[in-house]
Structures are given as structure tokens and as C-alpha cells.
Amino acid sequence: MSDNHAPRTASQRVAWITTVVVASLVLVFLMAPILAIMPLSFSSGSYLTYPLPGLSLRWYEDFLNSPRWVSSLKNSVIIGVASTILSMVLGTLASLGLAQWKSKFKPLVLAIVLSPVVVPGVITAVGLYFFFAPLGLTGSYAGLILAHTALSTPFVVITVSATLQSFDMNLARAAASLGASPIYAFRRVILPLILPGLASGALFAFATSFDEVVVVLFMAGPEQRTLPREMFSGIRENISPTITAAAVILTTISVILLATLEALRRRNERLKGNLR
């Protein structure tokens, strides 16, 4: 792959350099706004402009001393963790079933299972709002956890299914032929091998719930406001530096999730390489 381009003529070199310049500008466009607001959260002044009058942690202090922000972070974690666990159980079982199931209805079932990703957030939110209100599930943790589970499970199914596709089913057959019960074979043979895939699925599920705001906007009562929800009202009212502190905290969590995912992917590729 490496010497693929290797510009030979002058005009080719110009074309390549132009591509690199344009592409780099686009990459800057992608990254710049995120990087631009980070230093503002460490400002000692209360205006969101450069140059910074001085450095301080006062906006982080403000964040941690505000019951609204702290409880929203707590809510995000509670709802994220609970919906991740639920979607992992449902999604992993379904992926195991889908891997073995052969039927002409499989594309239809797969489409249904993946549909929460495609359907616009507002439609899901409005539907849930109508449907859950008479059941007393709006303004409750349970309602939000159920809704977020529905939204994150497709990512679990996608990730776990991809892992299962590369899993050698002969290993399960070998375990069975040596007398292992299906559950024992799952626990001792299948599970350890697909564990990185499961972990990626869990990270996707958590990230989906952690970032979701439309359903929360419709369904959460004042008690269940999550961090993105609190940011939404913050942006609506007036952007204070505390929001930039919240943004940095959210971004840090995203970076940790992304780094973990990348580490899992690398590990998985290494393992695959070793097996071959």
C-alpha cells in the first residue's frame, strides 16, 4: 500500500500536494472547534474569548459545586450503565441466535433489530412519549433506561455479530464433541474469545446512551436530566464557561471510550494474527 501514490510527474505531484493541503484543512475544520473551546474552560475570566486573562479551575469548581451539573452527570452514568447492561444481555443473546438462524425472514428480523439507528430521534422520542405516558414511564429512570436500551442494542448486535462472524464455530463443535454442555462450552470456549467484541459492543452502547439527548428531552422529568440535557438548556439560555468545563469533561470521557475501543481492536487483530 505504502508506495501506492508515488507521484511521478510534476503535475501529479501538484495534484497530490493540493489533495494533502485541502484534506489537512478539512481535518483542521473537524478538530479545531473542539480544541478551541477547551482552553476557555480554564479561563479565569467569564468571557468566552481569547486571549485568556489568566488560568484557573474556577469553572470546574463551579461545575462540581452545582447540584444541577453534578446530578446530571450522575444521571448520565446511572442511565448509561443500566441501559448498557440491559442492551448487552438482549443484544448478545440475539446475536448468538442470529448467527445460527437460517431463514428467509432473517433480513427482515435484522432490519427490525437495527431500525432504531435509522429512525430519526424525534420520531422515536415522540412515539415513546405517547406510549410511555399512560404507563407512568415518562419522568422516570425506568422509562429512560428502556428507551436508551432500545437505541443502543443495534450497536451491540452489529459489533457482537461481526465478532461472531470471525469466530470459528468448529471450536464450539470441538468443545461439544469433548462432552461440554452448551452452557459450559459458551462459558469456557466461546466467551473468552468473543470478550473483546463484547467489550466493544458495551462501549458503543454506553456511548450511545451517554450522548443521547432527544429522547431525554421528551421523557425526562427534572429529576432525570442527563449531562447532554443540561448542556442543551445551558446552550439555549446563555453559554457560560461552566458549559465549556462540562464539554471538556464529556470530551474526556469520549476520548477514554475511544482509546479503550482502539486498544481492544488492536488486541483483537494481534490475537487473530497469532492464530494464523
Next chain:
Amino acid sequence: MTAAFVAGADASSEVPLKRRLKRAERTRRLKALALILPLLLFLLFTFLGPIAGMLWRSVDDWEVRQVLPHTVAALADWDGKDVPGEPAFAALAGDIRTARDAGTVAIASKRLNYALNGFRTIMSGTARNLKALPEPGTAKDTLIGINPAWGERATWAAIKGASGPLTSFYLLGALDLTRNLDGAIVAAPEEQAIYRDVFGRTFTISLGVTVLCLILGFPVAYMLATLPTGQSNVLMIFVLLPFWTSLLVRTCAWIVVLQSEGIVNDSLRWIGLIDEPLRLIYNRFGVYVAMTHVLLPFMILPLYSSMRSISPAYMRAAASLGASPVTAFLRIYLPQTVPGIGAGSLLVFILAIGYYITPALVGGAADQMISYFIAFYTTETVNWGLASALGAVLLLATLLLAVVYGKLVHGQQVTGGMKN
């Protein structure tokens, strides 16, 4: 071992192998289904059911039927040509009296007001002034005496049109259509006809964002696919990190960067290029910038994966056969990226037409897309029928595009570049 073998052979002579295989196959299938079933049932409750409920609301017409049951029954045979006779008036007077005691007049008048502007006033005035049930035979005169509107055909046509059980009123309304007094479908009055405009705007913005993403994403994907793996992996962070950063963080960042006291305006003023701050946000420009930023990774990732699979040998072959670099690019390279372009563009477009948060935060009043109106009618004016009808149209558009997308990426991969 031998014994087991013999026993097995014995069994097979009783039950043919084919049947046993079939049975084993069936057990396997049932087991697989049993694993999928919990998720399907869960989605039925938390996703499919709610969406079906929303679709139902877009055609459900229960209010008038429930509040004015006798009137609805009396109007069943009304031909709509002239004001109905005394029995309908008597039924209406009775219904209004009952509804007033039950406190349900507002439910019906809200629905009737959608059909005929001002109906709310007619209903509440009538409910207030109808002190007692009119003497038999005088209902018509009494009601017309309270409000002359009862002597008009349009008033009764509105009740008849809203008497359910199903209605096309909201769905037609979502397309700027309505029914006239004779029941024919006609264009809605100009001041109510805003939704085609909103759908058009949603389409325009989504298309614009898709084109911008393609123009900006193509060079990035090309560079990433061409560079050695080590370098492209590092640069990939520039795509993946924004992708994983919360939507709210990115939207908030753009406001901070683009607002009138923001970083861009401050720098431009400092350089001396402008005196007055430019209006870069809370307008269409801001919507394009923020949405393109949010959706760009969804274009780059599928493009990148399709470009990565193009063997450099093709380009070398084209060059060795005398094709100029431009010809080789246009005739050999570009056609092979078409599946990636198609997948990326469709994905961005599908996501864009459903956008709510970003336009709501960085757009002005004239930049709101269809999702905004669905949310508005759900929570602000509580016109759930119209909200559901607009939702139904958006859902239909999304599902059609998703089917095309599914056909396009089918065979490429199950995951179809959804999130990675």
C-alpha cells in the same frame, strides 16, 4: 463404542435419517429463535409499539366521536347539502349539555377548531349560554339564536368531517392539503400551508449538507487511503475523535467559535478585516457549518473503506497503458469509489433529514427542519394528530431511503459502515 453405534443404527431404521435430520434442524432453529425472541419482544414494547402508536394517532379521530356521540349518530345520514334538520340540533344540544357537566367541551372544540377556525368560540359560547335543554322542536332556533354559526353548512360540515373514527385530516394537513365542504381534496388556505415549505427546506438543507460532506470528505478519504497505514492511522484520530465527541459539545463549540463575540469574529476584527461582527450563527450558514461538521465522519468512513479496497495495481495498469493521470483517475479510480460515495451520501442524507438538536440550537426561526415542528406540535401546542402525521411522512421518507441504502451496502458488510 460399538454398542452405541449399533444402537444408533437401530434407531435410524425406525425413524428415517431424513426425518431425524429435519427434527434436529428444527430444534436448532427454535433454539436460535428463542435467543432472538427476547430482543424482539423488548423492541416491540420500547420501539415498534410506540412508533405504531404514533402512526395510529395520525389517523385516529376520537375526540368528537367521544364528546358528541349523539350528534355524530344524527349526522351519519346527513348529505351535507343543506343545514341538517331538527334531530341533529336536538342531539347536539343534548351532547353539549352532557359535555359541559363532564367538562369535556374543550376536548371536542380543540379538534373542531383545527377543522374550522373559530369553532372553539362557537362551542364555548354555546356551552355557556345553553342554560337548559331546549323544548322539543325548538333546538334549531335556540342554537341559532345563541350563535348564528349553527345555521351555516360549514359548521356542521366540520363536525361531520371530524366524526371519525378515522381521518385523513392530519395527513392531508401535513402535505398542505385539506377537504372542502364537498369533501374534495384541495390546497390548504395559504396561511396554514407551511409544511411543503418545511419539507422542502429539510430536503434542501440535507442535500446541501450531503454535497458539502462529499466535497470535503472525498480528499480526506483519498489522502487517508493513499498514505501508508501508520500515517493514516494517526490522521484517522482527527476523524474519529470528533465522531466520538458529544453532539452537544460540538454544537456548543460552534456557537462559541462563530457567535458575534466569538473567536472567528474577534480574530477578523483584530486583523482589521471587518469592523462590525459578521452574523455567522443563528442563521442558515451556522446550520450548514455545524451539521456538516457533525456528519462529515459519516461520509469519510465509508468512502475511506471503499477506497482502501481499490488495488493500486489498477492505476498503475492504466498509467502503463498510456492513460493520463486525469483520465486514469476519472475512468478507473472514481468509478470504483461510487459504492462508497453512494453509501456515504445516503447515510449522511438519512441522518440529516431527521436532525433536530443542531438546527434548534444554531439555526434561526426560518432554518428549522421538520423534526422541530414534530417536537413543537407534541410539546408546545399539543396537536398530537398533526405531530404524528408529520412524523409519519418523515418516517416514510427515512425508511424508503434506508431500504435503498440497505440494497446498496448489502453484500459489502452487515454493519454497512453504520458507526465504524
